[in-house]
Each structure stands twice: as structure tokens, then as C-alpha cells.
Amino acid sequence: MPSPLMDLTPSAALGAVEGNTAHAKPLRTELFRSPIIPFLYERILPPIWALGLRNLGGIDTEFRLVTDFFGQSLAIVADISCGTGIMARRLALSGRYKHIIALDYSESMLAQLQQQARLDGISPSQITIIRADVEALPLASNSIDAIYAGAAMHCWKDALEGIRNIYRVLLPGGKLFATTFLKPFPSIVFRFFSLQELRDIMVAAGFNKDNVQLQARGLYGTIWCIK
Numbered sequence: 001m002p003s004p005l006m007d008l009t010p011s012a013a014l015g016a017v018e019g020n021t022a023h024a025k026p027l028r029t030e031l032f033r034s035p036i037i038p039f040l041y042e043r044i045l046p047p048i049w050a051l052g053l054r055n056l057g058g059i060d061t062e063f064r065l066v067t068d069f070f071g072q073s074l075a076i077v078a079d080i081s082c083g084t085g086i087m088a089r090r091l092a093l094s095g096r097y098k099h100i101i102a103l104d105y106s107e108s109m110l111a112q113l114q115q116q117a118r119l120d121g122i123s124p125s126q127i128t129i130i131r132a133d134v135e136a137l138p139l140a141s142n143s144i145d146a147i148y149a150g151a152a153m154h155c156w157k158d159a160l161e162g163i164r165n166i167y168r169v170l171l172p173g174g175k176l177f178a179t180t181f182l183k184p185f186p187s188i189v190f191r192f193f194s195l196q197e198l199r200d201i202m203v204a205a206g207f208n209k210d211n212v213q214l215q216a217r218g219l220y221g222t223i224w225c226i227k
Contacts, residue, residue: 005131006128028155083109088100153178164205181219212224
């Protein structure tokens with residue numbers, strides 16, 4: 001039985017209203033709702049990431065970095081902007097954490113996540129799948145032990161608001177591991193950042209500057225934060 005999908009976006013909560021643009025998203029967010037994108041994420045992009053577009057070794061390397069930072073025996077870990085759940089599924093299968101929350105704005109991505117979780121033998125008791133907006137994060141304040149947001153910030157409408165929400169829902173001492181692509185990629189569809197811009201966003205969101213660490217590997221930035 002696939003894990004059920006909860007739609008907790010503002011539009012779902014208020015009821016869809018034709019012509020309502022209050023929650024309109026930019027192209028860099030909306031394009032991930034296309035049905036072809038989940039196929040690219042599951043079949044085409046991972047080997048490209050592994051060649052070094054993300055970390056050399058791809059998602060395997062990133063999984064090791066994430067779990068080394070998070071440690072073990074945490075109660076709740078969230079994968080924000082989880083896509084098809086490549087990381088969320090690994091976290092669930094690792095047995096290191098009691099429960100995983102997988103959250104994304106794209107219905108297409110989450111449908112693929114449900115299918116893959118079922119094929120992987122991940123039960124609904126291990127993972128909660130939520131359609132939600134990082135800028136209106138429907139999670140309780142001070143409730144999450146650790147959050148992963150992989151290759152995501154450059155897709156958000158408002159990165160600062162997204163990180164503010166992440167800071168809010170983390171428990172004191174909670175950890176954020178985030179990655180995103182960097183300048184000099186041109187910000188045409190996506191918004192790309194310098195390391196200093198990312199540091200400024202983390203601090204403005206609430207993280208103490210001494211608890212923010214950043215590293216660039218080529219045009220891929222990695223962020224470690226502790227609340």
C-alpha cells in the first residue's frame with residue numbers, strides 16, 4: 001500500500017479559486033510539476049550528478065555527508081523539496097531515524113515518490129508524504145530534529161522565507177543540511193547564489209553566524225547549519 005499524500009498547500013487549504021494568483025509561483029518552481037521531470041530525476045540526472053555536477057559520486061556522496069552530519073537515532077527528519085524522494089527514501093531505508101517527512105510542491109514528483117517507496121518496501125509508518133510550500137511550511141514550530149534541502153533553494157520563489165520557515169520548525173539544536181547551485185550560473189530561470197549571499201540568508205533567517213558553515217565544490221554549494 002503506497003503512503004498517502006497530504007496536500008497542505010495554501011491553495012488546497014483555502015480551496016482552489018479560478019484566477020486566484022495570490023500563490024502564483026515563478027517558472028523555476030512550476031516547471032517541476034511537469035510529468036516528465038520525475039522521469040529525468042529518476043533515470044537521467046543521477047548519473048550526471050555523480051560525474052560531479054553535484055558532489056562527485058552524486059547522491060551516494062551526499063547521503064554520506066548528510067548522515068554524518070545528522071548522526072543517528074533522531075526522531076523526525078524532513079526532506080524539504082524532496083522531488084521524487086531519492087534522499088528521503090534512502091533516509092527511510094537506512095534505519096537511522098524513526099520517521100521521515102518528505103515534502104515537495106510538485107504533485108508529479110510526489111506521485112513518483114509514492115510509487116518508488118512502495119517498490120522499495122517503505123511502509124507508511126516510515127514516511128509521511130506532504131505536498132506543501134516551503135514558504136508556507138505546514139509544520140509545527142520546534143518539531144523537527146534535522147532537515148535536508150538538496151539542490152532546492154535556487155528553485156524557490158523566496159529563498160529567505162523558505163529558510164526562515166525551516167529555522168522555525170527545527171528544534172533547538174536541530175540541523176539543516178542544504179545544497180544549491182552557485183554563481184556564475186546566470187539567474188535567468190533559476191536564482192543562483194554566491195557563498196556570501198547564502199551565508200547572509202542563513203543568518204537573516206535566524207541561524208547564528210558561528211553555526212553556519214559553507215563550502216563550494218565547483219558550482220555546487222553545501223551548507224551546514226545548527227539552530
